[in-house]
Amino acid sequence: MFKITIQAFITAAKGLAVTLAHLFGARRSRGTRDVRKADYFDQQGGVTTVQFPKEKMPIPEVARYQLDVEIDDCIVCDLCAKACPVDCITIESVKATDVIGKTSDGSVKRLYAAQFDIDMAKCMYCGLCTVVCPTECITMTDQYDRSMTNLAELTYSFADMTPEEVEEKKREWTKFQAEKEAAKSK
Amino acid sequence: MHDILSKQRNVAFYLTYLLVGAILFGFIAAFTLFAVYSERKIAGFVQDRLGPMETGKYGSLQTLADILKLIQKEYITPAAADKALFAAAPVIIFVAVFLGFTVMPWAPGMAPSGLYLGLFFVIAIISVDAIGLLMAGWGSNNKFSLLGSMRAVAQIVSYEIPSGLALIAAVMITQTLDLREIVINQGILTAERLLFAGVWDVTHIGGLFAWNTFQAPHLLLAYVIFFIASLAECNRAPFDIPEAESELVGGFHTEYGGLRFAFIFLAEYAMMFLVAMIGVVVFLGGWNTPLPNIGAAKLADWTTGLAWGIFWTLSKTLLIVGIQMWIRWTLPRLRADQLMALCWKVLTPLAFLSMAISGIWRVWVMV
Numbered sequence: 001m002f003k004i005t006i007q008a009f010i011t012a013a014k015g016l017a018v019t020l021a022h023l024f025g026a027r028r029s030r031g032t033r034d035v036r037k038a039d040y041f042d043q044q045g046g047v048t049t050v051q052f053p054k055e056k057m058p059i060p061e062v063a064r065y066q067l068d069v070e071i072d073d074c075i076v077c078d079l080c081a082k083a084c085p086v087d088c089i090t091i092e093s094v095k096a097t098d099v100i101g102k103t104s105d106g107s108v109k110r111l112y113a114a115q116f117d118i119d120m121a122k123c124m125y126c127g128l129c130t131v132v133c134p135t136e137c138i139t140m141t142d143q144y145d146r147s148m149t150n151l152a153e154l155t156y157s158f159a160d161m162t163p164e165e166v167e168e169k170k171r172e173w174t175k176f177q178a179e180k181e182a183a184k185s186k
Numbered sequence: 187m188h189d190i191l192s193k194q195r196n197v198a199f200y201l202t203y204l205l206v207g208a209i210l211f212g213f214i215a216a217f218t219l220f221a222v223y224s225e226r227k228i229a230g231f232v233q234d235r236l237g238p239m240e241t242g243k244y245g246s247l248q249t250l251a252d253i254l255k256l257i258q259k260e261y262i263t264p265a266a267a268d269k270a271l272f273a274a275a276p277v278i279i280f281v282a283v284f285l286g287f288t289v290m291p292w293a294p295g296m297a298p299s300g301l302y303l304g305l306f307f308v309i310a311i312i313s314v315d316a317i318g319l320l321m322a323g324w325g326s327n328n329k330f331s332l333l334g335s336m337r338a339v340a341q342i343v344s345y346e347i348p349s350g351l352a353l354i355a356a357v358m359i360t361q362t363l364d365l366r367e368i369v370i371n372q373g374i375l376t377a378e379r380l381l382f383a384g385v386w387d388v389t390h391i392g393g394l395f396a397w398n399t400f401q402a403p404h405l406l407l408a409y410v411i412f413f414i415a416s417l418a419e420c421n422r423a424p425f426d427i428p429e430a431e432s433e434l435v436g437g438f439h440t441e442y443g444g445l446r447f448a449f450i451f452l453a454e455y456a457m458m459f460l461v462a463m464i465g466v467v468v469f470l471g472g473w474n475t476p477l478p479n480i481g482a483a484k485l486a487d488w489t490t491g492l493a494w495g496i497f498w499t500l501s502k503t504l505l506i507v508g509i510q511m512w513i514r515w516t517l518p519r520l521r522a523d524q525l526m527a528l529c530w531k532v533l534t535p536l537a538f539l540s541m542a543i544s545g546i547w548r549v550w551v552m553v
Contacts, residue, residue, distance in 0.1 A: 005532045012517055019232045019516040026231035049236040 021045075034058040053145075064127050065144035067118050069158040073103040073137035076111035080129035080138050088122035089129060090115060094169045097176040103135045113159045114166045120146070121154040206298050210287050218455040219249045225511050232515040259444035264327060267441065271325030276442065276449040279318035283456045285311045290463050291366045293473050293495025294375060304365035305357065308464060309350055312419065315457070316342045319428070319438050322450070326441035334437025337522065338428030342419050344529045349415035351537035352408040356468045358544040359402050359552070369472030372397050374479070374486050384551035392486035393478025397471035402547050408540040409469040411533050413506075416461035418525070420454065422510060424517035425525060462506035466499065473499045 022045070030046040034057075050057050059065075081089040092115035101109045129138050148154050161169075223238070223246065230237025238245030263272055289304035291297040301307050316339045323335020360368045370376055374392035382388045382395040383403055389396075399405045418425035429437035439450045466472060473495030477485035489498075520528065 001527070001531050005528070015516045016512065019512065022234060023228065023231045023512070026234065026236075030234075046234065047231075047236055048234045049230075049239075051236070051239060 036060065056145075059142050059144075061142050062140075063142040063144075064125060064140040066120055066141055066146065067123065067129070067156070068139055068141045068143075069116060069118070070137045070139075071113060071116060071158045071160055073105070073135045074113055074116065074158075075103060075107050075109050075135055076113045076116075077134060079132045079134065083128045083132045085126060085128065086122050086124050088119040088124075090117045090119075094166060095173050096169070097172055103137070105135055107135050112161060112166070112169050114161055114169075116158040117155050118158070119155045121151055210298060211284070214284065214287070214452065214456045214459070217459055218452050219253065221455045221458065221507060222249045222252070222451075224508075225514075228508070228511045229515050232512075253448060256444055256448040261446065262443050264441050266327040268325040268327065271321045272441070273446075275318050275322035275325055276446045276453075277318075278321060279315055280449045280453040280456070282311055282314035282318055283453045283460055286460045287456070289365055290460070291369050291467060291472060292499050293492045294370075294490070296492060296495065297366050300364070300366055302362075302364045305353060305363045305368070305464075305468065308365075308460075309346070309353065312457075312460070313342070313346060315453070318453075322442070323438040326438070328441050330434045330436070331438050331440045334428045334430070334434045334440070337430075338421060338438055340522075341421070341425060341428060341525060344526060345415040345418040345425075345533075348529060348533035348537040349412050349419060351534070351541055352412040352415065353464075353468060355408040355537065355540040355544040356398055356405055358541065358548055359398060359405065360468075365467055365472075368398075369467055369474065372401070372471045373474030374490060381552070384547065388478070391478045391480075392474065392490075394471075394476045395478055396474065397469070397476075399469045402544065402551075404540050404543040404547065405469055407536065408544075409465060411537050411540070412465055412469070415529075415533060416465060417510060417513065418529070420457040420461055420510075422458065423514040424520050426514075426519055427522055427525060430519060458507055458510055459503060462510065463499070463503045465506060466502045470502055471498075 025045040026047050028046045030043045030048050033050060034040065036058075076091060076093040078091050078093065081087070081091045091113065094112040094114045096110055096112055099108055099110060100112065103109060125140070127140055130136075130140055146154075226248070227237040227245075229235075238248035241248040241251050263269055286308045288299045289297060289301045289307055319335045319338040319342075323331040323333075323338070326332070356368075357363060360371055362368060362371075371378055371380070373396050374390060376389065376396075378389075379387065380389045380392075380396045380401060382400055384401070386395070394400060399409055421428045428434075429439075431437075434440070439447060442450055475486050475489040475494065475498055477489050479486045
C-alpha cells in the first residue's frame with residue numbers, strides 16, 4: 001500500500017511539473033497558426049487560443065466553408081440537390097425553347113434557373129454537391145463568419161431571374177409546347 | 187444616567203460585532219471573486235488557453251458580471267423538494283464556514299474573537315458543513331444530489347480523522363488550542379524558548395526557523411497529511427467526487443440556482459481559504475515573517491507588525507490556495523474506494539505516527 005502511495009506521489013509530482021511548465025509557458029502565445037507552414041507541429045508550448053473576431057486563423061482560399069454558386073456556369077441539372085444528404089438545396093428549373101448559351105467550360109445550357117436556394121443553416125459542409133457538379137459551378141469558399149439575426153437570411157439565393165422573367169419564360173415554353181402539339185396534330 | 191451609559195456600551199458592543207462580521211463577509215466575497223477569476227485563469231494557462239478575456243481588461247470583471255447575474259436570477263425550488271431543507275441548506279453551509287473565520291488570527295493582537303479553544307472550535311464548526319451538504323442533497327429530492335451529498339459526508343467524516351490527528355500532533359508541540367498563542371509561539375514575539383529542530387535556539391532569530399514545521403520537523407509530515415485531508419474536506423479535485431461533474435451533473439448543488447447557488451459557491455471558496463489559513467496558522471507560522479534576524483540585519487524585527495502580519499497571513503494563505511488550484515488542474519479525480527483507501531490505510535496511520543513522534547518529541551527533546 002505504501003509502495004503504491006509513494007508511486008502515486010511521484011507520478012503526481014511529475015504531473016504537477018508538467019502543468020507548472022504549461023502555466024508559465026502561457027506567458028507567450030503560439031506564434032505559427034498557419035497549418036500549411038512546415039514548422040506548425042514543432043510549436044508545442046504557449047497559448048493556442050485565437051481570440052476570434054479580433055484574430056483569425058489563416059485558412060486556404062479553397063477551404064471547405066460556405067457554398068457559392070456561379071450561376072452563369074450552372075446548367076440547372078439538379079445533381080447537387082439530389083446529392084445533398086440534408087436537402088438544403090432547392091432548385092426550380094424552367095425549360096428553354098432553344099439553347100440559351102454555353103458555360104465557361106463549353107457545356108450547353110438548355111434550362112433557366114428560376115430558383116436556386118441553399119439553406120446554409122441546414123448545410124453540413126460535406127461538399128458532396130461540389131463533387132457531383134458537372135460544370136464545377138458550385139464551390140466551397142473560405143467564408144465562414146456569417147452570423148444572421150434572422151434565420152431566413154441564411155438561405156442564400158443564387159438565381160438572378162426576376163419573377164416577371166420567370167413568368168415570361170414559362171409562358172414562352174407553354175406557347176412553344178402548344179405550337180408543337182398543334183404542328184403534330186396537323 | 188448609569189443606565190444610558192451601559193446601554194450605549196451595549197450598542198457599541200453589538201455594533202462592533204456587526205462591523206467585524208460585515209468586514210469578514212466583505213473579505214470572503216472579495217476573495218471569492220478574486221479566487222474564481224484566478225482559478226479560471228490558472229485553469230486556462232495550464233491547458234494552454236487564455237481563460238476569460240472579454241469582460242473588462244483581461245476578463246478582470248468576469249466574476250463580477252457572473253455574481254451580478256446570479257443575484258438577479260429567480261429562486262427555483264423543485265416541486266418535489268423538501269422546501270424547508272432546500273432553502274436552509276445554503277445558509278447552513280455558508281454559516282458553518284463563515285463562523286470558522288471568527289477565531290482566525292490575522293496579525294499580532296488581531297483576531298475577530300479570542301477563543302481559548304480556537305482550534306477545536308474551528309474543527310467542530312467546519313464539520314457542521316457536512317450537515318448542510320446532506321440537507322442540500324436530501325432536500326433537492328434528486329438522485330444525483332443525494333448521491334453527491336452522501337459521498338460528501340462520507341468523505342468529510344473520514345478525512346476529519348487524519349486532519350484532526352495531524353492538528354493534534356501540532357497541538358501536542360504547542361500545548362495550546364488558542365490559535366493566537368499558537369502563532370505567537372512561532373516567532374520573535376514569543377515569551378517561550380524556541381528551538382529549531384529541537385537543538386538550535388532561535389527565540390530571537392525567528393523567521394522561517396521558528397515555524398512549527400521547523401521547530402519539530404516531523405510536523406512537515408503532519409502538514410502534508412493535513413493539506414491532503416483539507417483538500418478532501420473542501421471537496422476539491424482530486425477529491426471532488428461529491429461534485430463529480432461527469433458523473434453526478436453537479437452533485438449536491440445540482441438543483442440550486444441564483445443566490446442560493448452563489449452562497450454554496452461562496453462557502454466552497456471560503457472553505458478553501460479557511461483550511462489553507464488553518465494550515466498556515468498551525469504549521470507555517472501564521473502572521474510571522476519568514477525572514478530571520480541575521481546579525482545586525484534585524485529582518486524579522488522589521489517585518490513584524492500589524493500591517494506586516496496581515497500581509498504575511500494573506501500571502502502565505504493565498505500561496506496555499508494557489509497550490510490547491512494547481513493541484514486541481516493537474517490531478518484526475520480519485521475513485522471512491524481509492525479515496526477511502528488513501529484516508530484509512532495511508533493518511534490515518536501516518537497521522538498516528540506523527541502524533542506518536544510528537545509525544546516522544548515533547549517528552550525527550552523539548553524538556
